[in-house]
Amino acid sequence: xxxxxxxRLKEQNIKFYxxxxxxxxQSEIVGEHDQFRKYLSGFTGSAGVLVVxxxxxxxxxxxxxxxxxxxxxxxxxxxxxxxxxDVPSVKNFLIDHLDDGDVxxxxxxxxxxxxxxxxxxxxxxxxxxxxxxxxxxxxxRPERSHEPAYIYDVKYHGQSTAQKLxxxxxxxxxxxxxxxxxxxLDDIAWTFNIRGKDIPHSPMAMAFSIITLDNxxxxxxxxxxxxxxxxxxxxxxxxxxxxxxxxxxxxxxxGQVLVDLSAINYAIYSFIDCEIMEGSNPSQYFKSIKxxxxxxxxxxxxxxxxxxxxxxxxxxxxxxxxxxxxxxxxNKLLGFREAQELxxxxxxxxxxxxxxxxxxxxxxxxxxxDVHVKKExxxxxxxxxxxxxxxxDITRTFILGxxxxxxxxxxxxxxxxxxxxxxxxxxxxxNGIWIDGLVRHELWKQHIDFQCGTGHGVGHFLNVHEGxxxxxxxxxxxxxxxxxxxxxxxxxxxxxxxxxxxxxxxxENELLCVEDIxxxxxxxxxxxxxxxxxxxxxxxxxSLLTADEREALNKYHEFVRESLKxxxxxxxxxxxxxxxxxx
Numbered sequence: 187x188x189x190x191x192x193x194r195l196k197e198q199n200i201k202f203y204x205x206x207x208x209x210x211x212q213s214e215i216v217g218e219h220d221q222f223r224k225y226l227s228g229f230t231g232s233a234g235v236l237v238v239x240x241x242x243x244x245x246x247x248x249x250x251x252x253x254x255x256x257x258x259x260x261x262x263x264x265x266x267x268x269x270x271x272d273v274p275s276v277k278n279f280l281i282d283h284l285d286d287g288d289v290x291x292x293x294x295x296x297x298x299x300x301x302x303x304x305x306x307x308x309x310x311x312x313x314x315x316x317x318x319x320x321x322x323x324x325x326x327r328p329e330r331s332h333e334p335a336y337i338y339d340v341k342y343h344g345q346s347t348a349q350k351l352x353x354x355x356x357x358x359x360x361x362x363x364x365x366x367x368x369x370x371l372d373d374i375a376w377t378f379n380i381r382g383k384d385i386p387h388s389p390m391a392m393a394f395s396i397i398t399l400d401n402x403x404x405x406x407x408x409x410x411x412x413x414x415x416x417x418x419x420x421x422x423x424x425x426x427x428x429x430x431x432x433x434x435x436x437x438x439x440x441g442q443v444l445v446d447l448s449a450i451n452y453a454i455y456s457f458i459d460c461e462i463m464e465g466s467n468p469s470q471y472f473k474s475i476k477x478x479x480x481x482x483x484x485x486x487x488x489x490x491x492x493x494x495x496x497x498x499x500x501x502x503x504x505x506x507x508x509x510x511x512x513x514x515x516x517n518k519l520l521g522f523r524e525a526q527e528l529x530x531x532x533x534x535x536x537x538x539x540x541x542x543x544x545x546x547x548x549x550x551x552x553x554x555x556d557v558h559v560k561k562e563x564x565x566x567x568x569x570x571x572x573x574x575x576x577x578x579d580i581t582r583t584f585i586l587g588x589x590x591x592x593x594x595x596x597x598x599x600x601x602x603x604x605x606x607x608x609x610x611x612x613x614x615x616x617n618g619i620w621i622d623g624l625v626r627h628e629l630w631k632q633h634i635d636f637q638c639g640t641g642h643g644v645g646h647f648l649n650v651h652e653g654x655x656x657x658x659x660x661x662x663x664x665x666x667x668x669x670x671x672x673x674x675x676x677x678x679x680x681x682x683x684x685x686x687x688x689x690x691x692x693x694e695n696e697l698l699c700v701e702d703i704x705x706x707x708x709x710x711x712x713x714x715x716x717x718x719x720x721x722x723x724x725x726x727x728x729s730l731l732t733a734d735e736r737e738a739l740n741k742y743h744e745f746v747r748e749s750l751k752x753x754x755x756x757x758x759x760x761x762x763x764x765x766x767x768x769x
Contacts, residue, residue, distance in 0.1 A: 188226045188243060188260065190323045195240045195291070201284060203320060204276075204292040205236040211371045212298055212449055214651055215386055215534070218328040220296060225324055228260040231548060235276050236263075246276050249637025250547040253686055269637065277305050284313040292452075293319045299455035300447040300665065317452065333383035335391035335410045337418055342575050343379065343646060344479025347422040350377050350472065351402055357468040358399060364441030367458075368395040368467055370449045372649045376473040378404055378424065381647065387534050388649050389572060394432040396439070401425065405432045433457050448663055466666060470654050473645070475674035480576075480646045481698065484676065485716060487576030488696065490529070492718025492746070493753045494522035494571070495580060499720065499765075500758050502565075502584055510559045512538045512551035515567075523571045533570035533577050533650040540565050544583070544690030547638060547682070562587035564597075564725070566690050570650055579650050580717050581680055581694035585724035596634075596683040597691050597725035602735055603628040603681035604693045607640065607657070607713065609738050611702060614709040617668035618657040625657065625681050634683060641678040644696055671711060675699045679713075693721060718746050720765040728769050740768045
């Protein structure tokens, strides 16, 4: 594994080799074909960067994965805990350790252009940057996914490809751009109303795109489209070309080209032979504001998902067998979702974490290490569904029996934090950093924090994680400002408490941003909950809730009860009355 790569580095006099968790499109979740970092390091988390030296290796990841990485990393790989004061960034580490004449190797197809550009601009020594693919050391590498693509029916989203191209070209004209290169799969899927099965649990097809003021080109893998799709796209002024043609077509561009350097790979960037305007893909903003058709559909998807989750909670509370395990419970929940109309897949790997396992933010059960779940303690489940009419993401922490007073206290404070965002009223212009501080304040008063963002945008039958809207304490990318919350954006609200070796608690609802009243101070905004599932009242210390918080919880539970009542059995409805009772 890593030893073979290190042998190659010595042979070719390469001091370090940079291995991100990316595919050719800088996707957040990548297929098995692009899991080179996992193959070399043993770490299975979805975020991390590996730097391999001739004798040593280092793995950078964020606070969601510290505990997991410590358990999974192969011997000899040092964990670099991102965000800790004594841990340099990957870029600064490389700048500090590369001397004149040294060579840094990287695969340009899976490395963002912005990383290499920034590294090149900030370096203080004359080291060489070498674009070299070394994945041939990976024996039995899986093939790249090559699933058929299809056009997403307009009845689920309400906006034609021609209309979306018109919006993008309007942005290009305003910024005097002749062409726009798009490589991020979610932007391409939204712009061209195309879907596929090439990314795990995200309905997207491997594709590139170039949009000019007069033409639009969609680059797909051969064999993933048919004549009917070719003809359908011709009607929207779109020409389908072969996947790898993107490189030579990029080289032929002239004038000024719009490129998001943090969302394009270095290999494509290196083929650009004209003026570059750096900026976010305009489709990121356009698709984050859901159309009326998308909002109507996603509410229906959440209703179905709420039925599945609530039936599951009823089963968990009344019928869970004595031999239940994390894996069997995960499968049980999947069965409830599969029974719902238009369900196609889960939206990410389900996190079913019992007791201390829930302290690992992105823990996943496995059949090799399946844990027996007893009728005591807490069970955290973070899950979601992909329905043709929408994407869902929900977390609930369930009380299975006796819990400690400490667990009860923090369960209540997590709820208090979640309600802060759900009930927030704010003037238009508030961004994710402002809202993040509002949510964390309840936990900060207890001198506790969680090492991840509070919330993220959600796509429409797309990625469960979507930008530009997010709720976090600092910028993810210093090139991009924190997004303003706009009416029509869907954002998660998911604070938590994680105590290593003891327990983890997270509660999550999806919220729709809507306009409130407008007065002399400006336009006021607020959120409406989309998620429909009870908060487990068995975990609450009601004495810690204010009158306003009790009212907010009661209002939410009434919304859940009345929405789900027509879809549950008499027995389930009687049970639901208890778990949505006023407090």
